[in-house]
Each structure stands twice: as C-alpha cells, then as structure tokens.
Amino acid sequence: MKKVDKSLEEVWEMKNQLYDDFVKSGYNNYSLFIENTAKDTRKRYNIK
Secondary structure, three states, X not given: OHHHHHHHHHHHHHHHHHHHHHHHHOOOXXXXXXXXXXXXXXXXXXXX
16 A cells, blocks of 8 residues: 555656646646647656
8 A cells, every 4th residue: 555655646746846847937828838848748757
C-alpha cells in the first residue's frame, strides 16, 4: 500500500509543478500551454 501512496504523491507533485510552470509561463489558456510544452514535459518526467 505504501508504494501506491508514494506514487500518488509523486503524481500530485508533478501536477502541482506543471500548474506552477503554467502560472509562471504567462499563458492564459491551460490547453495551449499543455500543447506547447508537452514535449518538454515528457522529457522532464521521462514519459514515453
């Protein structure tokens, strides 16, 4: 169970970090921000 909790915690942290990046980026449209940073985000979090 601890492993699951840790994973959820990590996902939550990633989500918060992504939202912080969105706020700092100055985009006013979250979808546009995600679209334009998807490649960088995948690289940062090692998502294939």
